Amino acid sequence: MKFTFRIQYHTVWGEDLRVIFQNDETHVFPLSTRDGSNWQGSCDYLPSENERTIPYRYGVFRDDVCIRKELGVIPHTVYLGNAQQHRYIIDDCWRDLPAENYRYSSAFDEPHPTERPNRLSNNIGSCITFRALCPNLHAEGRVLGIIGSCNALGNWEYCRPIRMNEAAPNVWQLTLDAATLKSPFEYKFVAINEKTGAVEEWETRPNRLFQIQPIQRGETYLPAEAEVFFNRLPHRIAGTAIPVFSLRSEGSCGVGDFGDLKKFIAWAASTGQRAVQILPINDTTMTGTWMDSYPYNSISIYAFHPMYIDLRQLPELTDETDMKAFEKQRKMLNSMSSVNYEQVNQTKRKYLQAIFRQAGEQILAEPEYKAFFAKNEEWLIPYAAFSCLRDHYGTADFRQWGKDSVYHAGQARQMATSGSPFYPAMAFYYFLQYELHVQLSDACTYARSKGIIIKGDIPIGISRNSVEAWVEPYYFNMNGQAGAPPDAFSANGQNWGMPTYNWQIMEKDGYQWWKRRFQKMAEYFTAYRIDHILGFFRIWEIPYHAVHGLLGQFVPALPMSKDEIQSFGLNFDKEMMTRPYISDALLDSMFGTHAHEIRRTFLRRMQNGLYALRPEFNTQRKVQAYFAKTDEKASEEICEKLYSLISNVLFIADRDNPEMYHPRIGVQNDSVFRQLSMKEQEAFNRLYNHYYYERHNEFWYHEAMKKLPVLLQATPMLVCGEDLGMVPGCVPWVMNQLQILSLEIQRMPKKTGIEFGKLDEYPYLSVCTIGTHDMTTLRGWWKENPEQTGRFYYNELHHWGKVPEDAPGWLCEEILRHHLQCPSMLCILTWQDWTSMDETLRNPNIDAERINIPANPRHYWRWRMHITLEKLTGLSEFNQHIRQMIEESERMN
Structure with missing residues (x-):
């Protein structure tokens, strides 16, 4: 089978263009050029017996090293036709990302079935295959079609469009008999009602012109892929940021859990919100003390924290005395104003151990559990082994484990065998992770059904006392500590204590470690926040x-x-x-x-x-x-x-x-x-x-472009970057090129020479917020620097008279409304800031609402909602008020 590729791409001396076949990236085909702009080449490619699609990308090479490759999740694809088709002539154009790449993300594109592209009968000798990208039609009950100036394309009659096939999500294709299409002809793409077949909308651009030399028998010609646009309002949505541990319901056990997350999603949906953002939820159990409350210092990038298991979704204890004692303890913990990390985890662990003794064997025999284990055993066995040895030696510092300080895969698997003394404990950790998976999957599936984006958080670092540091130490520089240079949060800089990455080693295997991490998150979330995205350009190493x-x-x-x-x-x-x-x-x-x-x-x-x-x-x-x-x-x-x-x-x-x-x-x-x-x-x-x-802008640009495009291609999630701190000039270049949403905070403007950011100047591809978990709440900020808030009151809000000492509800609402009206795609406010506008509802203790103080490395992460989710859901007037604000700001789409 012969493929001829033709593409226009301007190169400089020393560069050449090649086709990289995605099914086998070792198969790279060089193209040739006479002018450095028009490239082409023909190659023989023998697909395997079951290979019906040929995905590929173009790459620019210098000295046999790929220095640039097409970006995005969607590659070019040739879908093989009938048995007569033995040569494919492909005209292409270089494609980095679709113009509105966010529409292709799982945040806005619902999972839906696709169909096999049409194949003509074997007696058709020559074909033309049209390819197009067009997102979100399925959600609208529509499909893509073509209509044109020749009879085969309906002669411009709106009732005779030719329907295309969605061969992959948002990728449309149609193959026609070349003999029926008399070149030249004009055509347009149209949106067709899936049920009636009627044309509902025409693409808004001049007619497309098709003109080509006659196609020989056995040939299939593929004109360049088209990006199809219809008149759609840009997505602008509102949401809430809240840590899962901060959620409170009447039935929770002193800490928020995945059942509470589902309740919170229901509340968000009822108020017209479309996004819920959470902090990292990975297991941080190292010392068994409150020092483990820091959610950015996990022992595993895959395993979730057992405290997030909703005990209500598990069987009750069969021993009535134990059940009554637990219920008494649960109510006591749930009455506390903040999370008692140590008591909560001791109580929940004791209950989970009892349930495992009672029903664990039955649960681990279920087909669903076996499927979960088979899919996740690559990380699950090392995690369980690490947890068992941590418990055995009394420390998560594996350097103190003697003969076990160096990881051996065979030994971990030996621990996992049924005859091993460690097996009961290993099985307990499997059980915990399975229940967490089931409950989080249920919450996230529910969110999708309600049109809610669940936005996860990927910490930039890993703990030096973690499964990954034990199992894969070659990926990290253990002699360095990741942190941040001095900023508004800390005059001495921040030392997170985490090892830095050995990017040279990671690059050798195509950043598989990061790809696996992102792909695991994509099982649950439809958007994610890259914590300290600057670390992908350069990290502050101490x-x-x-x-x-x-x-x-x-x-x-x-x-x-x-x-x-x-x-x-x-x-x-x-x-x-x-x-x-x-x-x-x-x-x-x-x-x-x-x-x-x-x-x-x-x-x-x-x-x-x-x-x-x-x-x-x-x-x-x-x-x-x-x-x-x-x-x-x-x-x-x-x-x-x-x-x-x-x-x-x-x-x-x-x-x-x-x-x-x-x-x-x-x-x-x-x-x-x-x-x-x-x-x-x-x-x-x-x-x-x-x-x-000045010195590093171009250097750091290339460092980021080696890593981020590869990682972003690993999943379809919507990508948001936390780009705060000492931001190099190249960061906006990369984020704009990759369409990564920036983070915009009015009291931390990115433009020099101004004290407060201009909300109406925020870019569309951004997340707008009043403050993050590392900052004071709106009310906390208002009272911490009266001189600054005074200038904000007069110069930004344009009020006069005496500045209120504490931010009254009407003032908080005004600030919230201004943020909701900004151009940013996402306006995600903390729950504390949403409640700040209701003086009868908000927490009287302003200081108690702060989540983290970055300057304090020993900060206790323990903030909880001061009311229950049941009470919040019942506040019909408050909830309707939020919904009305969101509607008025046109953030319901």
């Missing part, structure tokens, strides 16, 4: 010996040599510029009466009159270990000041090449910078601005 984030460097990055530093007019002295600057004046000003003790204990005097840290205290980790022995408040303050001394450097050596350097982030605020002369400060600032705001 050396393991540091506690604060100031000593980090971007990875990957382009460090500077001594000569380059000096080219900016700064005389580089490695000894002075890469070691902490510690003078007598600095010590006296920082430590006051404690300065002499600090000199004697932690420092040694050098010949130049400055000080150096003693070897036993020359890293922040060593200082931390020293002060861990005392709980005195004064010691904690001294410890923090010693951290600041250690980070008081101008340059940091590159992690891979100690003779290359990075300017320390935010160093202009420290004494090491102030001791420079005015001329040296000016030179350093030029260097600093070049390094952080």
Whole structure:
């Protein structure tokens, strides 16, 4: 079988264009060109016996390395015709993403059956196959058709369109006998009522013209795929963001569960909302204490947290005494204003263990469970083995597991055999994950039936004490810690403690680790938020010996040599510029009466009159270990000041090449910078601005474009990126090119020189919100900085008179309405902000509504709704008010 490909694509010298067959990506066919723009080539391709479709993409190669490939979930596809067709002549155009790619996502495209493309009888010798992309017709009860100027295409008669076949979701095809189509002719695509067959809408563009040389017997000609557009309003929807653990119903057990999530979805649907956004729901069980409440530090990227099991969906305990005791404990926990993480998990685990002893054998014998296990055993067995060994050794730090510290797949499978002493515990963890899967699937299926998008959250990092770090350590840099440079949340930067990724290794297998992760999420969610999407461009990596984030460097990055530093007019002295600057004046000003003790204990005097840290205290980790022995408040303050001394450097050596350097982030605020002369400060600032705001844009663009397109092709979910923080200029380039929704927050504008973002200027491809889980609520923000909120009150809301001290309900509603009216596709508000506009409903305790404080690494994640879902659902006046606001803002479509 012969395929001839023809495509226009402009290349530069050294580049060539190739066809990449998706069924076998090792099968790459090079095309040829005479002018660098028109490419073509013919190849023989023998499909396998059952291979009826040939999907492919085009790629640009340089030195046999693919430097660019077509984007998107939908590849070009040839559907093989009748037995006579032995040659396919294909005209194509390069396609990255459809113009409105979001319409093809599972968020807006319901799963629906497709059909086999039509095949002509074997006595038809030559064919023409039309291909088109058109989304969402199925949901409208319509199909795509063609109508045109020749008799075979209905002679423009609206009652005689030719119906096309939806060969794959939103991919339409029609094969016709070439002899019936006399070239040239004009035609248009139309939307046809699926039941009546009548044309309901014509595409709004000039007629298409078909003109080609005669087609020989046995040939099938495929003109370039068309993107078909009909007049449709852009989707603009409203929704709520809330952690699952924060949900509260009358029957929950002190923490939200997947049954509560289903109830919350029902409430959202009743108010006209179309989206529910949650935080990560993965298992974080490491210590068994409240420290495990941090949802972004999971032990598995696949396993869900057992506390989200809705016990009401399980059998009751057969022992009446135990059941009464549990019910008493459940009511006590459910009456608490916040989540008691430790007691909740102890109580639920005890109940789940009892249910497993009572009914586990029967549940694990069910066909549905066996199908779940067969599909998920690749991650389920390592997860269960990790959990069993964590329980056995009393720690999730697998480095302390002795002979079990290194993962062996055979050993894990041995633990999973019925004769193993570990098997009962392994089976218990299988049971938990199965129940979680069933309940979350039920909630998400219900959401789809109600037209609700469930938006999940993919954390950027993994825990260094996790299944993945144990099983696949080669994917991670364990000597580094992921974090964030200084920002509005933290003056010292953020140190998340998680290992960074070894992207070079991940690239070698096509980022399979990430693909599997995304595909698992797509089983449940129709949209997802990429936490800290900047990490796919570069991550802020902090050396393991540091506690604060100031000593980090971007990875990957382009460090500077001594000569380059000096080219900016700064005389580089490695000894002075890469070691902490510690003078007598600095010590006296920082430590006051404690300065002499600090000199004697932690420092040694050098010949130049400055000080150096003693070897036993020359890293922040060593200082931390020293002060861990005392709980005195004064010691904690001294410890923090010693951290600041250690980070008081101008340059940091590159992690891979100690003779290359990075300017320390935010160093202009420290004494090491102030001791420079005015001329040296000016030179350093030029260097600093070049390094952080100019040097890496193109470099980081290519880093992101190596990873993100591959990952986005793995699933049809709608993609949203959390693009906050120190955002490089290349980030909007990539997000626009890949049609990733940005995050827009009015009090954190991305445009420089303004204090508040302009809501009416938000891009359509964005998520608009008032605040995230890392920020104060609207009411909390209003009272934390009266001067700033005063300027907002006068300059943005255009009010006059006295600024209210606490945000009254009418003011909160006004701000909500402004956000609902912005152009963003999604307006997702926190539940606390929705309730803020009703003074009789909202929580009287403003501070109690905050979910997280990023500057506090030991924050307890425990916020709960202050009313039950049953009461919320019964608030007909409040709920109708939300629905009316959404209708008035035209966010119901």
